[in-house]
Amino acid sequence: MTCRIVSYNILAPILANRPEHYFKCQLEYLQIDHQWNLIQSHLEQEIMQNENTIICLQELTLTILPKFELFFRRMNYTFFHNLYGERRKDYMGVGxxxxYSIQLNSISIIKIGDHIRSMSKAFEKQTNLFTWKWDFYQLVKSKLIEVVSDPWETAMNRTNTLICVQITINNKSIYIGTYHMPCLYKEPDVMLIHASMVKDLMFQLAGGQDFILAGDFNIKPWDLCYKLLTEKDYVGCNMPESSSYEISYRSNTELVLKSAYREKNGAEPMYTNFSHTPPSPNFCATLDYIFFNGSLTVEKVLELPDHPSGDSYPDETHPSDHLMIAATFRL
Known part of the structure; x- marks a missing residue:
């Protein structure tokens, strides 16, 4: 018995419809109707051509949510989602x-920032003359010098949410999770905290059973976060210190994940994200992954191109700046 895991960052319509940002894209390819027709076609093909297809979505937003609700109802699917983003980003989240044919046993929806906060305790302040002088000094200092933020505080304040379900297929129990990592390239410590926390949380939720974790992790295969997720006892991984909290969490470096594409092809895809924008001209890199743990075997993966065509995604055949990825697992 097999199951098919599809992961797709669909590109939030509110982010796509910015001609000044995707200035190398034709205007018609940035419209929601064009986006939706292609997304629907891609997903329907995966569902019809594979058994037990489970869909993981990132950049799901309020505007396009009703279309997905109707689509999945028509395809005889149960659809779960959590929209956690800011209003200006149309409450962007995951789904x-x-x-219906798959037995659903449990659902967990966990905000990773809240999970981090549950393992943190703020340092107690001693109220005396010295601390008053110290607080005054810090206040003056903050006005004159750019103060470095506490990465743990930043990590706690992120609302990114993990959705994890436990299902049974042919008497085989398995956990499936999806996550969209905070896109904070200038604050790598925050991404390191979230990557480690999500990994360890999936192991905790699965309780020794097989699991799959798919999504847009906003990390490249050579990044520190990728090594933390996939290399046992990686020596270069040290959790940052906190200036404000006592952190009880310790990353479990013995628990690591395998990547479906690397297991099957010997390497990650050449790219899963391609766009040309003012902040990142000609950006082309792998950011999306299907990680797993346990006795699962990767039978096949969705074939991806070696290099992009055109000047930038979205285009005539790509509704998002991300490629859809997929893997079939033998349970």
Whole structure:
């Protein structure tokens, strides 16, 4: 028995419809109707051509949510989602769809920032003359010098949410999770905290059973976060210190993940994200992954191109600046 895991950052319509940002894209390819027709076609093909297809979505937003609700109802799927983003980003979040035919045992929806906060305790302040002088000094200092933020505080304040379900297929229990990592390239410590926390949380939720974790992790295969997720006892991984909190969490460096594409092809895809924008001209890199742990075997993966065509995604055949990725697992 197999299951097919599809992961797709669909590109939020509110982010796509910015001609000044995707200035190398034709205007018609940035419209929601064009986006939706292609997304629907891609997903329907995956569902019809594979058994037990589970869909993981990132950059799901309020505007396009009703279309997905109707689509998955028509395809006989149960659809779960959590929209956690800011209003200006149309409450962007994540979603997961499971066929009615698959037994659904449990659902966990966890805000990683809140999970981090549950393992943190703020340092107690001693109120005396010295601390008053110290607080005054810090206040003056903050006005004159750019103060470096506490990465743990930043990590706690992120609302990114993990959706994890436990399902049974042919008497085989398995956990499936999806996550969209905070895109904070200038604050790598925050991404390191979230990557480690999500990994360890999936191991905790699965409780020794097989699991799959798919999504847009905003990390490249050579980044520190990728090594933390995939290399046992990686020596270069040290959690940052906190200036404000006592952190009880310790990253479990013995628990690591395998990547479906690397297991099957010997390497990660050449790219899963391609766009030309003012902040990142000609950006082309792998950011999306299907990680797993346990006795699962990767039978096949969705074939991806070696290099992009055109000047930038979205285009005539790509509704998002991300490629859809997929893997079939033998349970």
């Amino acid at each position: 997961m769809a499971i066929p």
